Amino acid sequence: MIVHVSLAIPISKAFSYSVPRQFELFIKLYMRVTVPFRNRVLTGYVVGVDNGSDDALKEILGVVDIFPLFNESLASLSLWASHYYATPLGLILKYAVPLNLQIEQYLLVKSLCDHTSSLNGISLKKVLRSAGRDAVLNLYHKREIAFYDVFTGKPFTSLVQEPGQVQKHDKILYLGSIDDRMEHYLMLISQHIAGGGNVLMLLPDYYASGRYYYKILVEKFKGNVSWYGSPGKAKARMETYFKARSDGGFVILGNKSAAFLPLLNNGLIIVERSEGDEYRNEEGVKFNAWIIALKRAEIENIPIVFGSIAPPLEIYKGIGEGKFRIIDKSVSIKREDIHIVMKKNLSIPGKLPGEFTEIVGGAIAKGGNVAIFTPRKDYVSHLFCLECKTPFQCTICGGPLSYQKRSNVLICSACDKSINYEEKCPHCNSELIRFSQTGAEYLEGKLNAAFAQCRIVKVTGETLEEVVKGEALDEPDEPLKPLNPTIFIGTQALSKLYTVGVKLLILYGWEELLRISGYRATEKMYQVLMNLIDALRPERICLFMDEKKSVELAPFMNVRSFYLNELQKRKLAEYPPYVRLFLIEVEKKNREMGRRLVKKIQDFLEKEGFGQYITGPLIQKRGYRYQYKMILKIPENESISQGLLALYNFSGVRIEPDPPII
DNA sequence: GAAATAGAACAT
């Protein structure tokens, strides 16, 4: 017997091994096996089984799983993701099963005959340790033992597709406010769990959205709600895993990895605010959880519901093409309800505009909370030397540096590297440094000085956990006391504060998103504005815009026309969702070497029929290295299949699927 | 991803 094994390394092909006779009976597709690779031992997934033998192949060293952890649908989902994201299958499979999976610890042995009775009720982990893996596999194969998990008490068997109730696969966009969405979700969940199904609900983040929804769901569904993938809670995670796998009637909440969680049949998937960037997994395997969830619903033939007040453009495109159904409960804001103040040099440090302190002060005097959105999180995001005119750049990657006053460091926005701020230009040593593009930290300082009597809370992606857990929201269910008005200052993270409620919402430099957010800028602006209003429920809205950068507000005031217009623009410009973008990067110390590899890649892509879609390469010097960047713009109907995966045959090539900014 | 190996650069 020969098996083809996918390993978690950046190589797109599977490696073949022969199977010693004693393992042959145990081998099934998608089981994990240990194999020799070079001079180490790796765990990989069996992705193919052949009869016959080949003496030239090395032998597998052992069989890890008693059952395959994947069923057909999860396997096809992984295979699809591997192609779609041009990522080797082994890396996807490794991600798709729970991290640090310790199934054996939570499985107990059930004796099925007399001479195994001493093992009855003992954990599989212990039995494996005392009897050895091969002996246990043998007993199981002879049907002398079986397994059940400690949480549900139900037998742990292969994931089989139960015919059961066949559901209608349906893709729905629920366009409406947070209260309407919640009501709709509760109705759907009740229906589904009453029918014995499980519901998977994806939420944009753990600390704020997760907390908010968890609380409401637990109130209604009690112990049948759990988080999958909560940080540091291995046991809870496994409990959710087993419940979802072998039982019905549960609501499983998660963010990214939950999109791959094995779920019993008769499922329903809900994705809340899918436009949130938090669904993008950037570490290791790059993917977007809602895209995976959508494909999964298709493969498993289960309904999926996207709820939002400002959904991603892709979904609105799906409505136009008849792939999505829409439930439209949208509420539009009126232009005349938004007060606009134009100012010069809004993002350059200096005195806050008089109207600004006046308006904030007015709201506070009436005893209401105020939320102030600003697009950047640090003190300032753009430093440059007034003498030699050089902007401050990261020494490692060449990315722009921003300044954090509190810790007096410069942070690279591209690679997160931080260095101490020396108060002089690294180029010419001049001390004439210009700060511009102020952010949340800067405004926080200014507000502290102007409104000493108020509590001022900074809300960014980094502080969100602290804010939600901390004293600012110690009674998340009750709005903050009017006697103690609070000013929340922050980035889009503000739109996660579902419970505070504000009298006044100010967007300070919202139009800057146009320059920050690449080709998605207008879409992003709409989503930021709508989600802030959705979560914070302001009585009044006020925009402070820079005179020179100001934008027309009218196009944002009607959902339908906004999306149709934006889709039209993207189509003309040949941007997503009408094309898919892949960023291909090559980095070499030697300029000529880089050029040669780029040429090889271009020739290969040409041969594969992608030649016409290449832009670039753009050459950038990064420290001592040369970086070559190419953009592949592939029309949506074009299949990429194996084409891009084969780029892993050239080493030193990095592929980034769907880069947000190019 | 990382070890083996081929290649370049430098010294003897």
Next chain:
DNA sequence: TGTTCTATTTCA
């Protein structure tokens, strides 16, 4: 011609 450091290839 040996030594050391770096870039490239290959793994079953």
